[in-house]
Amino acid sequence: MTIIHKIILEMSIELNIKEKFYIILCTFFTVLIIVGNLIYQKFVYLNIFNFYILELSIGAIFYPLTFLLTDLIAEFYGKKRANFCVKLAIIFNIIVVLIISLMDKLEATNWSKVDNITFHKVFGSYYISFLASTFACYIAQLVDINIYLWIRKITKGKYLWIRNNFSTAISLFIDTFIVIGIMSLFNIFPFDQLRHLVLNSYSFKLFFTVFSTPIFYLAVWLIRLSIKRFDK
Template sequence: MNYQKKSEAFTIYLILGSMFIAALVASNLIFQKFFYWNPFNLFNFELSVGILPYPITFLITDIISEIYGKKKANQVVIAGIFASLFSMGIILLANYVPAIEKSPIDNETFTKVFGLSPIAVLASMLAYLFAQFVDIKIYHFWKKKTKGKHLWLRNNFSTFSSQFIDTLTVITLLCIFKVLPWNLFTTLLISGFLFKIIIAILDTPILYFLVYLFRTRFNLKVGEEIKLIE
């Protein structure tokens, strides 16, 4: 691959990483709002709106894993941790600064919307850390096992496992530290995990399409990865 192609591939990697971080930070900012979703009157999902952008992070790490390799996927995950902690620090500082009388948003409203519980943030970060690294590890296990074939298998197997770990970890910690009541544990666990499974299945064709575009654009063989300049 010539220098121009590698430069283009690196730019795309940065864009994917930026989208990953944006989705992750947004998920942490909006998680306190909950809603119901009942598709075709089959099951009544009780979900945090933070779950809406979160599956995008797993799709992006699967794309990066497939095209750029395990190391680059792990680097994006680590960058996401620092970005999340940094954004939480900014919010805590903004919450500490008192509002003036003419401020459109007063202290009480700001705190109610953005006053993040340290326990909730810790639970989210731990769940995120475990789930993303498990996702990447399982993905590459199946990629090696299938010699780069059966993309649907590694995409779904890695996501199912990691999303269950993520959902179980965050809800358990939130209940242990009394951020959420235990009577919501089962409902939120089932709703969250099923929703993530549905999204994982739905994003498989998207992953196939994007991987096809990458392979066509950069002349990659099945299972071949782009080696970016370190």
């Protein structure tokens, strides 16, 4: 039996199902934050039911899921552990930006498919993206967690859909405005497109949030069922 196998076996024995879910949720949250920052420079058209065509960054497509994840963490683990997950994602984001900045300074070979200019064009603005998204993420996620738990308290744990959608709707606007605002100030995005980009990005995120409500209910049900079944 290898050392790695022993470590995994020990973890499976020591961690209960609730802690395993916490690790999964935090990991998924961190991955979405980092990937969103890496791919944000590509913009696409999204046709919403042939009603309206949105122009938005592909980094924003799955970003609303991060708020769903922190709401799940707040629901089952409380404010402190939800905040810890947000801080953990920021720490890993810092690690990624340091690695990218170091790799950007290395000279590409003459046969490299990705030359220095191409690499810098794709990742060169990541530093500003990192600063903008980190600041916006930290503020918006803390607002989301606090509003979510406040609504949960005053409704005595009822109306899951209200606290999920209301807290996320407010937080997403804060996040969207901060990120696009900072990007526009640094000329990453055209400043004259600020209002248009905020409106498009926020509209999609709000649309995504509302339609992902069943997913939130399903996740809550699954976690509760798993905890009840396996943690006896």
